[in-house]
Amino acid sequence: MTAPHTLGHRDGRADSAAPVLQLDGLGWSIGGATIVQDITLSVREGEFLAFIGPNGAGKTSLFNLISGTTMPTAGTIALDGTDMTDRPAHVRARRGLGRTFQTSSLWPAMTVADHVRLAAQAARGGSYRLWRRADPYTAEVDGVLERTGLGHRAGATASELSHGEKRKLELAVLLVGEPRLMLLDEPMAGVSAEEVPALTELIRTLHREEGRTVLMVEHHMDVLLGLADRLAVMHHGRLLALDTPEAVTADPTVQQAYLGEGL
Numbered sequence: 001m002t003a004p005h006t007l008g009h010r011d012g013r014a015d016s017a018a019p020v021l022q023l024d025g026l027g028w029s030i031g032g033a034t035i036v037q038d039i040t041l042s043v044r045e046g047e048f049l050a051f052i053g054p055n056g057a058g059k060t061s062l063f064n065l066i067s068g069t070t071m072p073t074a075g076t077i078a079l080d081g082t083d084m085t086d087r088p089a090h091v092r093a094r095r096g097l098g099r100t101f102q103t104s105s106l107w108p109a110m111t112v113a114d115h116v117r118l119a120a121q122a123a124r125g126g127s128y129r130l131w132r133r134a135d136p137y138t139a140e141v142d143g144v145l146e147r148t149g150l151g152h153r154a155g156a157t158a159s160e161l162s163h164g165e166k167r168k169l170e171l172a173v174l175l176v177g178e179p180r181l182m183l184l185d186e187p188m189a190g191v192s193a194e195e196v197p198a199l200t201e202l203i204r205t206l207h208r209e210e211g212r213t214v215l216m217v218e219h220h221m222d223v224l225l226g227l228a229d230r231l232a233v234m235h236h237g238r239l240l241a242l243d244t245p246e247a248v249t250a251d252p253t254v255q256q257a258y259l260g261e262g263l
């Protein structure tokens, strides 16, 4: 096990008393349709907040707003007490926000190690060269692959990986930037039942042992009940409930929203 990482504020401007993430009245409308509506919540440092909700409830759209890939049409977003509402994704990333996507963002013919190496070069401002003789990123690449359980797959191409290994590689690429706040969009999607426990354990380590704040969209309730401090339930773009997993699953309003789909 690698030693826990100290996740310090990158630019020293953070207000340590402020929540890591604060959303106030956040909304997004497009083409006359309101996709995300009036979301107000705060996330404290080190918390694990999971988002659940029926298909099309607006969970991915909310992650897009938080990460800056979509700009909100209402409300505000603050990171560590600093308003980020109009700031682009790369500025939020510099403030320690990292995310994975629902669909795979890997290059099929590129090796596992080269994915991580490219991410390291991009993060450290190096040039995109995979053939350098004296590779300054070797130790970092090895370390990240070991932390994510992919050391033995360093030379495999992404196309040779199982779904679970692909998800681990996406996490490995994300970890290169040492995000303090990680947004994981359905990290178990497409992963076989046998691979779910190892992936769950990796996410638990990133949260509990490495101290990262995690927001995760996930449909597997059994996975979430062992990980999440709080569950946020989204329905028709709104926040229907936000509480402990026990309270949320017992909430009749939530059960009603899931009627016919199972919670």
Ligand SMILES: Nc1ncnc2c1ncn2[C@@H]1O[C@H](COP(=O)(O)OP(=O)(O)OP(=O)(O)O)[C@@H](O)[C@H]1O
Residues within 6 Å of the ligand: 030, 031, 033, 035, 053, 054, 055, 056, 057, 058, 059, 060, 061, 062
């Ligand atoms: N760019 C867009 N333009 C128009 N409608 C959109 C756009 N992006 C998303 N939507 C719509 O917004 C709604 C919410 O989509 P979103 O992907 O955020 O839901 P979700 O809760 O993540 O769903 P799932 O669990 O199926 O991934 C859907 O009805 C979707 O079709």
